[in-house]
Amino acid sequence: MKKKYDLIFGIGEACSCTQALRGAGLQIKSFPFDWLYGSDFLGRIEILSSCFKDFFKKEDLVDTKTTNLDKKNLCKIYKNKRNKIVFNHDFLEKMPFDEAYPSIFEKYQRRIGRLFSLIKQAKSFLVVYIETPNAEEKLTDKKDLKKAFNFLQKAFPHKKIDLIYFSNTTKAFDKQSFEEVSKHILLARFNYSSIKENDPDYAINGKLIKKILRQKFRLKMSFKERIYQILRKRGKKLLRRLEKIKKS
Numbered sequence: 001m002k003k004k005y006d007l008i009f010g011i012g013e014a015c016s017c018t019q020a021l022r023g024a025g026l027q028i029k030s031f032p033f034d035w036l037y038g039s040d041f042l043g044r045i046e047i048l049s050s051c052f053k054d055f056f057k058k059e060d061l062v063d064t065k066t067t068n069l070d071k072k073n074l075c076k077i078y079k080n081k082r083n084k085i086v087f088n089h090d091f092l093e094k095m096p097f098d099e100a101y102p103s104i105f106e107k108y109q110r111r112i113g114r115l116f117s118l119i120k121q122a123k124s125f126l127v128v129y130i131e132t133p134n135a136e137e138k139l140t141d142k143k144d145l146k147k148a149f150n151f152l153q154k155a156f157p158h159k160k161i162d163l164i165y166f167s168n169t170t171k172a173f174d175k176q177s178f179e180e181v182s183k184h185i186l187l188a189r190f191n192y193s194s195i196k197e198n199d200p201d202y203a204i205n206g207k208l209i210k211k212i213l214r215q216k217f218r219l220k221m222s223f224k225e226r227i228y229q230i231l232r233k234r235g236k237k238l239l240r241r242l243e244k245i246k247k248s
Contacts, residue, residue: 002218003162006122009115010034010130011044016204017130023206024213025229028221029118032111038079038086041129041139041165045148047083048127049155052112054082056105067093124160126217127152130209132202133168133193145185164216166209168192176212188212 008026010017011033018034021027032052033044047055054060060082068075068088076091090104091097119125131138139145145165152161164186176190194203221229 002216003126004218004220005124005126005162006220007118007125008128008217008219009125010128011048012036012039012041012129013132014130014202016132016202016206016209017128020130020204020206020209020213021128024210024217026213026217026219028219028225028229029114030111031115032108034111035089036085037088039084042144042148043084044129045151047085049151051116051155052108055085055112056080056108057082058101058105061087061097061101063097119156119159122159124162126162126164128164128166128213130166130204131168133191133204134201136169139165139167139187142181142187145181145187149182149185162186164188166192168204 008021009031010021010027014037015035018027018031032055033048039047047053057080060080061078062081064077064079064086066077068077070089073089074093075089076093076097078087078091078097079085080087087104090107091100145163149161149163152163162184165188167187167189168191169189170191170193177188179187179189181187192205192208193201194205196203
C-alpha cells in the first residue's frame with residue numbers, strides 16, 4: 001500500500017534525486033537542494049534543520065576554477081567553503097560573479113521560502129536522499145539516519161515526518177533490500193547504477209528508481225496540480241516526438 005504525503009522533497013546527493021522525484025510525479029515545484037552537489041547526508045540535514053542559515057553568503061563562495069559539462073548552460077562552478085555545497089548550474093561562465101550573484105541569491109531565497117511555506121502547511125512530509133553510485137556504500141552507520149531524523153523532529157515539531165535513504169551497492173545485483181531502521185526511516189539498499197554504457201559513474205538507473213518511488217509513495221495534490229502534471233507529461237511527450245522528427 002502506498003504511503004501518502006502532503007509534501008515530498010529531495011535533499012541530494014545530486015540532481016538525480018529531484019529528477020527521479022519529478023519523473024515519478026512526486027515533486028512538482030523547485031526546492032533549494034534540487035540541482036546541487038557537495039556536502040554529505042548529515043551536512044544537508046543540518047542545513048535544512050537550521051533553515052538554511054548562511055547557505056549562500058557571498059563571502060563563503062569560492063571559485064573552483066572549473067566549469068560544468070553542460071554545453072547549453074556552461075557555468076563556472078562555485079563551492080561554499082562553510083557548508084561544502086557545490087553550485088554547478090548557477091553562475092554563467094561569461095557573466096562576472098558580482099553581476100550574477102544578486103539574482104542567484106534571490107532565486108535560492110524564493111526556493112527556500114517556498115519549501116518552508118509548504119512544510120508549514122503540510123501535516124506530513126517525506127524527505128528523500130539518493131546516494132550517487134560512484135562510491136560503494138557511503139552510509140557506514142545507521143545511527144546517522146536516526147541522528148538525522150532527530151534533527152528533523154526538533155526542527156519541525158508536530159509534523160509527521162518520514163525519511164528514505166537510497167544506498168547503492170553492487171553486492172547483490174538482483175536483490176532489492178528495504179529495511180525499516182525505525183517506524184519513520186526506510187533504508188533502500190541495492191544496485192541502481194545506470195545501465196547505459198556511456199553514462200558517468202555517478203549516474204543512477206532513473207527508470208528503476210522512479211518505478212520504486214511510484215510503487216511506494218503518493219503525493220497528495222489539488223485538482224489544479226493534477227491537471228498541471230497531466231499537461232506537463234503531455235508536453236514532454238510532444239517535445240520528444242518533435243526531437244525525433246528533427247533527427248529523421
